[in-house]
Amino acid sequence: MAREVLLTKNYPKSFTYSSFYSLIGGKKSLITSEGEAWHQLRQIFNPGFHYQYLKSLVPVFTSNTDRLLRILERKSVSQEVVPMHLLLTKLTLGIICEVVLGEPFEVLKEEGPEHSLYSSYMELMNIVVWYLNSPGIEWTRDYLPWNAYRMWRLEKKYTASMIWIIKKRLAESKGTPEVSKSKMLKALIPKPAGGSMEEEGGPACITAYQQPSGEGVVQKTQMSSPHSSDACILSLALKTAKEKGVQMDLDTVLAQVKSFLFAGHDTTASTVAWAVYELSCNKVIEDKMVEEIRQVCGGAVPTADDLSKLTYVGCVVKETLRMWPPAGTTRIAPKGSTLKGYDIGGHPLYIPHYCLHRDPQLWGEDADIFRPERWLDEIKIGQVDAYAYQPFSKGPRDCIGQTFAVLEAKTLLAMMYSKFSFQYAGSVPERQTFQITSHPLNGAPMRVIKRTQ
Numbered sequence: 001m002a003r004e005v006l007l008t009k010n011y012p013k014s015f016t017y018s019s020f021y022s023l024i025g026g027k028k029s030l031i032t033s034e035g036e037a038w039h040q041l042r043q044i045f046n047p048g049f050h051y052q053y054l055k056s057l058v059p060v061f062t063s064n065t066d067r068l069l070r071i072l073e074r075k076s077v078s079q080e081v082v083p084m085h086l087l088l089t090k091l092t093l094g095i096i097c098e099v100v101l102g103e104p105f106e107v108l109k110e111e112g113p114e115h116s117l118y119s120s121y122m123e124l125m126n127i128v129v130w131y132l133n134s135p136g137i138e139w140t141r142d143y144l145p146w147n148a149y150r151m152w153r154l155e156k157k158y159t160a161s162m163i164w165i166i167k168k169r170l171a172e173s174k175g176t177p178e179v180s181k182s183k184m185l186k187a188l189i190p191k192p193a194g195g196s197m198e199e200e201g202g203p204a205c206i207t208a209y210q211q212p213s214g215e216g217v218v219q220k221t222q223m224s225s226p227h228s229s230d231a232c233i234l235s236l237a238l239k240t241a242k243e244k245g246v247q248m249d250l251d252t253v254l255a256q257v258k259s260f261l262f263a264g265h266d267t268t269a270s271t272v273a274w275a276v277y278e279l280s281c282n283k284v285i286e287d288k289m290v291e292e293i294r295q296v297c298g299g300a301v302p303t304a305d306d307l308s309k310l311t312y313v314g315c316v317v318k319e320t321l322r323m324w325p326p327a328g329t330t331r332i333a334p335k336g337s338t339l340k341g342y343d344i345g346g347h348p349l350y351i352p353h354y355c356l357h358r359d360p361q362l363w364g365e366d367a368d369i370f371r372p373e374r375w376l377d378e379i380k381i382g383q384v385d386a387y388a389y390q391p392f393s394k395g396p397r398d399c400i401g402q403t404f405a406v407l408e409a410k411t412l413l414a415m416m417y418s419k420f421s422f423q424y425a426g427s428v429p430e431r432q433t434f435q436i437t438s439h440p441l442n443g444a445p446m447r448v449i450k451r452t453q
């Protein structure tokens with residue numbers, strides 16, 4: 001049935017996605033667009049997700065993860081419990097911002113106010129989720145003027161945290177660096193503290209390439225992030241669009257950036273948090289994984305080639321995604337459509353990844369057991385129906401970022417486990433909760449134990 005919905009018929013995305021349009025930039029998003037518009041976007045952004053290009057992002061993954069390791073190091077000394085999912089959410093948001101926009105963002109930090117991009121994203125996310133969990137009054141979000149105004153303000157604030165970089169990249173792609181340079185010089189002049197949103201480079205200040213005052217992005221000189229801005233995913237896409245003769249307006253570009261930020265961090269954070277949880281419950285598996293990391297990386301920061309050799313770490317990631325798939329898809333069949341004799345026309349069709357991934361008829365009696373080894377048995381795995389495992393969905397609308405996500409998750413696990421072990425500090429076993437995507441209900445609280453080399 002999943003094959004028919006996702007491949008044979010490839011039904012369009014459901015109207016239910018409109019509940020989080022504010023997070024993904026509306027209908028123009030790659031996640032929700034359809035037909036020729038979707039196809040064109042996918043072609044424009046595809047080069048940024050090819051393995052050859054993704055390999056060049058590994059130093060961005062590792063330099064950001066180093067920031068997490070420094071926090072974990074201190075927590076291992078103070079013996080404080082760390083909210084693992086939260087730390088990973090900030091880390092992966094910082095990573096996706098940097099690789100998409102080409103500037104290092106200091107989202108993960110121990111002290112000081114939250115980064116404006118993170119805080120505005122979370123404010124928006126919380127209100128979207130609140131409405132999603134309040135059936136019956138969701139309509140008030142768009143139709144009661146004060147509620148609609150509040151949403152508009154929050155969306156505007158979120159947009160303000162990134163629009164200045166997008167404009168900078170657009171100007172570069174149009175070959176107007178001289179204009180950009182003078183505006184960038186202006187942006188480097190310190191601004192008075194405590195400026196209003198509008199003064200901070202928001203939509204009201206749409207012509208300037210200013211970053212929000214105080215924090216914002218880390219200047220390249222301050223951080224040894226090795227990726228250049230003209231090689232970021234957005235610049236690459238703008239170059240591809242130019243070669244294809246496609247004009248992308250600011251709204252379309254903004255929607256794609258928001259979509260990558262939305263789809264490209266929480267999902268990976270959840271996967272790694274669940275992996276850490278499962279490993280804390282399965283020491284034999286952890287030891288086996290750590291041994292592989294030791295043999296391949298020998299205590300050094302992993303390179304792209306090392307990551308390709310970390311087979312067992314890859315199995316841990318696959319098994320985590322089987323047990324705890326973070327995202328799904330909802331489609332809508334046109335009126336009059338039937339599926340196995342049922343009238344499905346006009347009804348949202350949710351593909352239940354969790355149920356598919358844990359079905360004993362598809363996976364055997366150990367379907368509920370975390371067993372990465374199952375992925376090493378190529379013959380048995382080859383016999384499992386291709387649609388029984390779909391953490392990244394299937395068909396033409398599958399996840400564009402799946403190779404990215406696996407590479408990133410492997411990097412994080414390799415670096416975290418070469419230095420530390422983690423002990424689950426929750427009083428009850430973890431359970432899954434949903435906030436558009438799913439993640440550990442208790443936030444995977446962990447005690448950090450430093451490894452003796």
Ligand code: HEM
Nearest residue numbers: 031263264267268327328329391392393397399400401405
């Ligand atoms: C473990 C991590 C990830 C998981 C489990 C995941 C899962 C998924 C799923 C299930 C879909 C289908 C959604 C739908 O039909 O509505 C999807 C689509 C998508 N994902 Fe991911 N994703 C992950 C990471 C990423 C990353 C890192 C990026 C970007 C850097 C990304 C970008 C996207 C985009 C843009 C789409 C829409 C693709 C299209 O419709 O053409 N995802 N993802």
